Amino acid sequence: MGAEEENALPISASLLPEFDHEMANTRKTLERVPEDKFGWKPHAKSPELGWLASHVARLPEWAVMTMQQDSFDMSAPAAASARTKPATSRAELLATFDRNMAAARTAIAGANDEQMMSNWSLLSGEKTIFSYPRVAVLRSFVMNHMIHHRAQLTVYLRMNDVPVPALYGPSADETGV
Numbered sequence: 313m314g315a316e317e318e319n320a321l322p323i324s325a326s327l328l329p330e331f332d333h334e335m336a337n338t339r340k341t342l343e344r345v346p347e348d349k350f351g352w353k354p355h356a357k358s359p360e361l362g363w364l365a366s367h368v369a370r371l372p373e374w375a376v377m378t379m380q381q382d383s384f385d386m387s388a389p390a391a392a393s394a395r396t397k398p399a400t401s402r403a404e405l406l407a408t409f410d411r412n413m414a415a416a417r418t419a420i421a422g423a424n425d426e427q428m429m430s431n432w433s434l435l436s437g438e439k440t441i442f443s444y445p446r447v448a449v450l451r452s453f454v455m456n457h458m459i460h461h462r463a464q465l466t467v468y469l470r471m472n473d474v475p476v477p478a479l480y481g482p483s484a485d486e487t488g489v
Contacts, residue, residue: 322424322425323423323425323428323429323447324420324421324422324423324424324425324428327420327447327450327451328417328420328421330455331416331417331420331455332417334455334458334459335372335413335416335417337462337477337479337480338368338409338413338458338462339406339409339410339413340477340479341368341462341465341466341469341477341479342365342368342369342402342405342406342409342465343402343406343477344469344474344475344476344477345361345362345365345402345405345465345469345474346361346402346472346474347401347402349361349362349468349472349474350362350365350398350399350400352468352472354467354468354471360398361465361468361472362398362399362400363396363398364461364464364465364468365398365399365405365465366396366397366398366399366405366408367396367461368409368458368461368462368465369399369405369406369408369409369412370396370408370409370412371412371454371457371458371461372409372412372413372415372416372454372458373412373415373416374416374453374454374457375415375416375419375420375450375454376412376415376416376419378419378432378446378449378450378453378454379419379420379422379423379427379446380419381432382430382431382432382433383432383433383434383435384433384434384435385435385436385437386434386435386436386441387435387436387437416454420450423446427446428445428446428447428450429445429446429447430445430446431443431444431445431446432444432445432446432449434453462479466479
């Protein structure tokens with residue numbers, strides 16, 4: 313084994329700083345969700361704000377599923393429990409997020425490189441939607457998916473005159489610009 317290999321960080325250790333940063337940004341966003349607007353949506357084809365925020369709060373639990381199972385079948389009867397049920401309060405939303413985020417972090421931190429590189433598959437009955445190494449699932453299907461919906465949520469906040477938090481730099485609402 314070369315010196316470079318001996319000094320290489322485990323995959324989980326290299327993923328955790330990004331995970332922690334994104335989870336902190338997500339929590340800042342969820343903290344601003346107005347309870348009195350849970351039923352609001354910008355368009356007939358859009359989800360309600362409460363559902364969207366609840367989906368964002370639940371997405372970290374997919375990291376646990378990714379690390380503990382080899383696949384997930386969206387068409388299986390058990391998949392119904394994975395469907396997002398809207399929170400009824402901001403406190404419930406944040407408690408759900410905090411619980412899921414902590415469990416996800418534990419699952420990621422406890423994974424070795426072999427687990428991270430073994431495949432995980434999303435299925436719909438007999439059809440494989442995708443099959444990637446777990447680390448790729450964590451980055452794309454879990455974290456990037458959450459970031460995408462968090463961005464939608466910030467648009468919902470803006471449209472409801474709720475100050476948008478600074479996520480990757482200053483926010484016009486926090487700098488006065």
